[in-house]
Structures are given as C-alpha cells and as structure tokens.
Amino acid sequence: MKVSPAQAAAELLEVVPSVTRAVREQMRAHRAADLTVTQFRVLAYLNRHTGASLSDVADHIGLTLPSMSKLIDALVARKLVRREFDTTDRRRVTLALTSRGRVILERARRATRAFLTAQLRQCDSIELETLARAMQILRPLFASRRELARVAQRK
Amino acid sequence: MKVSPAQAAAELLEVVPSVTRAVREQMRAHRAADLTVTQFRVLAYLNRHTGASLSDVADHIGLTLPSMSKLIDALVARKLVRREFDTTDRRRVTLALTSRGRVILERARRATRAFLTAQLRQCDSIELETLARAMQILRPLFASRRELARVAQRK
DNA sequence: TCACAATAGTTTCCTTTTCTAATTATTTCT
DNA sequence: AGAAATAATTAGAAAAGGAAACTATTGTGA
Numbered sequence: 217m218k219v220s221p222a223q224a225a226a227e228l229l230e231v232v233p234s235v236t237r238a239v240r241e242q243m244r245a246h247r248a249a250d251l252t253v254t255q256f257r258v259l260a261y262l263n264r265h266t267g268a269s270l271s272d273v274a275d276h277i278g279l280t281l282p283s284m285s286k287l288i289d290a291l292v293a294r295k296l297v298r299r300e301f302d303t304t305d306r307r308r309v310t311l312a313l314t315s316r317g318r319v320i321l322e323r324a325r326r327a328t329r330a331f332l333t334a335q336l337r338q339c340d341s342i343e344l345e346t347l348a349r350a351m352q353i354l355r356p357l358f359a360s361r362r363e364l365a366r367v368a369q370r371k
Numbered sequence: 372m373k374v375s376p377a378q379a380a381a382e383l384l385e386v387v388p389s390v391t392r393a394v395r396e397q398m399r400a401h402r403a404a405d406l407t408v409t410q411f412r413v414l415a416y417l418n419r420h421t422g423a424s425l426s427d428v429a430d431h432i433g434l435t436l437p438s439m440s441k442l443i444d445a446l447v448a449r450k451l452v453r454r455e456f457d458t459t460d461r462r463r464v465t466l467a468l469t470s471r472g473r474v475i476l477e478r479a480r481r482a483t484r485a486f487l488t489a490q491l492r493q494c495d496s497i498e499l500e501t502l503a504r505a506m507q508i509l510r511p512l513f514a515s516r517r518e519l520a521r522v523a524q525r526k
Numbered sequence: 527t528c529a530c531a532a533t534a535g536t537t538t539c540c541t542t543t544t545c546t547a548a549t550t551a552t553t554t555c556t
Numbered sequence: 557a558g559a560a561a562t563a564a565t566t567a568g569a570a571a572a573g574g575a576a577a578c579t580a581t582t583g584t585g586a
Binding site: 424425426436437439440441444460461462463464 | 533534535536
C-alpha cells in the first residue's frame with residue numbers, strides 16, 4: 217500500500233472530525249464531570265504543564281486570550297484551577313490545577329477513556345499498535361507553535 | 372510494542388484534539404472560502420451523499436435538527452446547497468450541492484489539504500502508510516448510528 | 527377507516543461560547 | 557525617561573447550538 221502525503225491528508229480530514237464528534241457527543245450525553253470538551257482539554261493541559269501562562273493555554277487550545285480568560289474564570293470559580301501572579305513578571309498569570317481540579321480531571325478522563333476504550337475493544341492487537349504508532353507520528357506534527365518554541369528553548 | 376485498548380484510547384484522546392485544533396486554526400487563518408469547519412464538513416458529506424435528508428446530515432455531523440436546519444439555511448442563502456422536497460415522502464427534505472457549492476468545497480478542500488499535506492511531508496512512506504491504516508481502522512468505529520443503519524440496510 | 531402515534535423539519539427563544547476592540551498593568555528597548 | 561511591546565482583562569456584540577413548541581405528513585392499530 218503506497219500512500220502519498222495528500223492521500224493521508226484526505227483520510228485524516230475525513231476521519232479525525234468524526235472521532236472528535238463522537239467524543240464530544242459522549243461527553244455531552246454523560247455530562248462527564250460537567251466539563252465541556254474544551255474545559256476538559258484545558259485541565260489536561262494544565263495537568264501536564266503546571267504553571268503555564270494564560271497565553272500558553274490559549275495558544276495550545278486554539279482560543280483567543282479573552283475567551284480563555286473567561287473560560288479560566290469559570291474554572292477558578294469552580295475551584296478547579298488556581299490563578300496566581302508570576303513574581304518575576306507581574307504581567308503574567310500562572311495557572312495550576314487545584315487538587316479538586318485533578319480529581320475532576322481524572323474522573324472525566326476515566327469516563328471518556330472508558331468510552332473510547334469500549335470502541336477500541338473491537339480492534340485486535342495489531343490494529344491497536346497501528347493506532348498507537350499513528351498517534352506517535354501525529355503528535356509532534358501538530359504541537360502548537362508556542363509549545364514547539366518551548367521545546368526548542370529547553371535545549 | 373504491546374498496546375492495550377485503554378492505552379490506545381489515551382493516545383487518541385491526547386492527539387486527536389490537537390489535529391482538530393490545527394485544522395480549525397488554519398481554516399480560520401486563511402478564511403478558506405469563508406467556511407467554518409462544520410460547514411466544510413457538511414458540504415463534504417453532501418458531496419459524498421447527494422440527496423441526503425436533513426436528519427442524515429445532522430446525525431453524521433453531530434448537531435441537533437434545529438441547529439442543522441439553520442446551518443443549511445445559511446448554505447442555501449449562499450447558494451452552496453439546494454434544498455428540495457422529496458416527492459415520495461413530502462416531510463423529507465433532500466439536500467444537494469449546487470455547482471457553486473462543489474467549487475467552494477473543492478477550493479476549501481485544496482487549502483486545508485495543502486496545509487495537512489505540508490505537515491505530512493515530514494513523514495516517510497512507512498509512516499504515511501501507518502497513518503492511512505489507522506484512519507481505516509478508526510473510520511468504522513466512529514461512524515454515526517444512522518450511517519451504520521444505512522450500511523446494514525444495504526445488505 | 528379513523529383516531530392516534532411517529533417522523534421530518536422549522537420556528538422561537540434562550541444560553542453559551544467566542545470574537546473584536548478597547549483598557550490596564552507591566553516590562554523591555556532605545 | 558519615553559516609546560514600544562507584552563500579558564491579561566473588561567466590555568460589547570455576534571454566532572453557534574440547544575430545548576420546547578409547532579406544522580405537516582405518513583404510518584398504524586383498533
């Protein structure tokens with residue numbers, strides 16, 4: 217099977233949104249911890265990147281700063297996220313999950329993962345490996361600019 | 372590499388949204404034919420399923436009927452979609468792309484595919500094949516209920 | 527066959543999400 | 557110091573999406 221980049225792109229463009237749709241639908245239906253998909257992704261990001269700034273999160277999720285600011289407002293009001301001011305650069309805001317936030321994230325993650333896992337149980341082990349490999353390939357290709365910059369900086 | 376369904380699920384849950392985000396961002400940035408991702412998906416679906424009903428589309432995209440009705444309104448107003456009444460069942464609405472719709476879809480598709488293709492050029496041919504295979508695996512797992520019913524019916 | 531249930535869409539109204547523009551506060555650059 | 561740049565917030569408006577109620581049509585069971 218010989219696949220061109222264009223062909224692979226077309227496939228991605230067709231299949232990826234349907235996965236997203238299924239996940240979103242599932243989260244809505246089961247009200248997984250009362251989180252929207254976007255909120256869920258924010259919590260997950262903050263879990264991996266404690267102390268991220270508002271811009272970091274906005275950039276990674278793909279929202280404007282004002283939108284993210286309000287989204288964070290809501291999460292802070294629900295005591296899932298802590299918002300602090302950076303001591304060295306007082307313009308910056310530093311975000312982190314509260315312990316409650318970690319609990320809620322874990323709960324939502326379990327629910328969503330359970331849904332996906334159920335779907336994936338139809339796959340044999342070779343297919344699962346293919347999927348995992350594919351995700352490894354995609355991951356670095358679609359990291360956000362800011363994230364790439366961060367990784368580059370670390371060197 | 373031995374992968375459990377749960378592991379694969381976790382990977383999917385992390386990577387898929389970042390692909391979606393990149394595509395969405397790209398479409399917004401380049402104002403690809405002034406289509407939102409959802410509108411784009413609707414056009415693509417109608418291209419593949421000429422004469423689909425409103426419910427078909429709503430179900431596939433994952434919107435409620437009212438929302439889809441409004442979305443189609445906009446596309447009809449822009450003369451991208453034709454809305455006709457089914458002669459055998461006059462409750463049903465039959466949707467199809469206009470020739471203008473096909474042109475716009477193709478333009479948007481080219482732009483988005485070009486973006487994805489550019490990203491995927493970093494992959495070697497083995498990786499591309501892995502990606503294509505992965506999409507083949509995912510496709511049937513996340514098809515909508517109505518679509519599954521339709522496929523089952525054809526037998 | 528006729529009343530009733532079911533199906534397909536639409537309309538109305540409301541909430542939520544997200545955007546743009548303007549504003550504040552802070553830091554960096556010259 | 558003063559100007560430009562950066563980080564975040566606020567204000568105001570638009571857009572997306574959903575629930576409920578409504579219309580029109582078709583199917584069904586007594």
